[in-house]
Amino acid sequence: MSASREIEDLIELMARLPGLGPRSARRAVLHLIRKRGALLAPLAQAMQQVADSARECLNCGNIGTSDICDICASEKRATGELCVVEDVSDLWAMERAGVFKGRYHVLGGTLSALDAVGPEDLRIPRLVERIGTEGITEVILALNATVDGQTTAHYIADQLQGRVRLTSLAQGVPIGGELDYLDDGTISAALRARREL
């Protein structure tokens, strides 16, 4: 054994992060130990805080530190526009673009016959509910331009047809592209040029 048990355990846990393998986990841990005052201790505390407080918003599925997230809690975001995304990372990407002023609904995935994912697995019933209770006038379907994403968009459009204005992000989203990989400008352009379904 080269390092102590505590350090080996930390390397092993770090290697489970997406984007880090065993080698990069070792390098990250050495870096952390060298900066244990300035980085490792604050990181440990930040992780503990998030571990203790992180939860999904009961209304929209966003991740925050209270039962109702800041966006759902803000009256300013009650514009009547609701942006439907697959994943929290997509919500964060939209927020970084900074052009959308309404609220979100995070599905938590896409419909998939292959993986047996149905509407009730995806917060779709809750979405339908919100249309009435929150005075939603427009639903922007900001799903990924994948087959499953588009299937899901069509399913939701069918459910909501005639009740609200239905739009989708259009210009700028490349075929097969995922929101989280797009730059902020592309997302802004796609939102501004959104089209009727």
Next chain:
Amino acid sequence: MSASREIEDLIELMARLPGLGPRSARRAVLHLIRKRGALLAPLAQAMQQVADSARECLNCGNIGTSDICDICASEKRATGELCVVEDVSDLWAMERAGVFKGRYHVLGGTLSALDAVGPEDLRIPRLVERIGTEGITEVILALNATVDGQTTAHYIADQLQGRVRLTSLAQGVPIGGELDYLDDGTISAALRARREL
């Protein structure tokens, strides 16, 4: 703001790790939050433990959780062979190869005129001291095959000439290569085929 302050803080700290940028830090944090019971909380605790206990071995410069590391503390490792490396990551790489049974001396860098790094900045005085006090009969200079690494090896060889057998890793270390990037087999072969300086 898309996530809460606590989550934004965590993302910002994670982005300071080598190998993670802002995007991969966000993905890592989302992954951690989804697995907050199984991964985030244990990781926070492992980091806190290492932050509290990690230190450099006073004898060899290895990183561990006590003043004298496990290798220096083990009588079994008192073989008379001392392997000199630049960095703790190189020591760990040697240990993973699993063929070296002696002790180490971590310089903490290389001599560098450009960066004004002299022998006293590198635990070289401590190395000279150890030759006498630990009954060292062979010093294996396992420095990287870079200009600075080889300059440092020659400087150390000059200091110790006539007092111990001096060898270096030879076969298998590519020109410009760094130990930490070599596979275990290459390191084993280089150690077995070490040559006299």
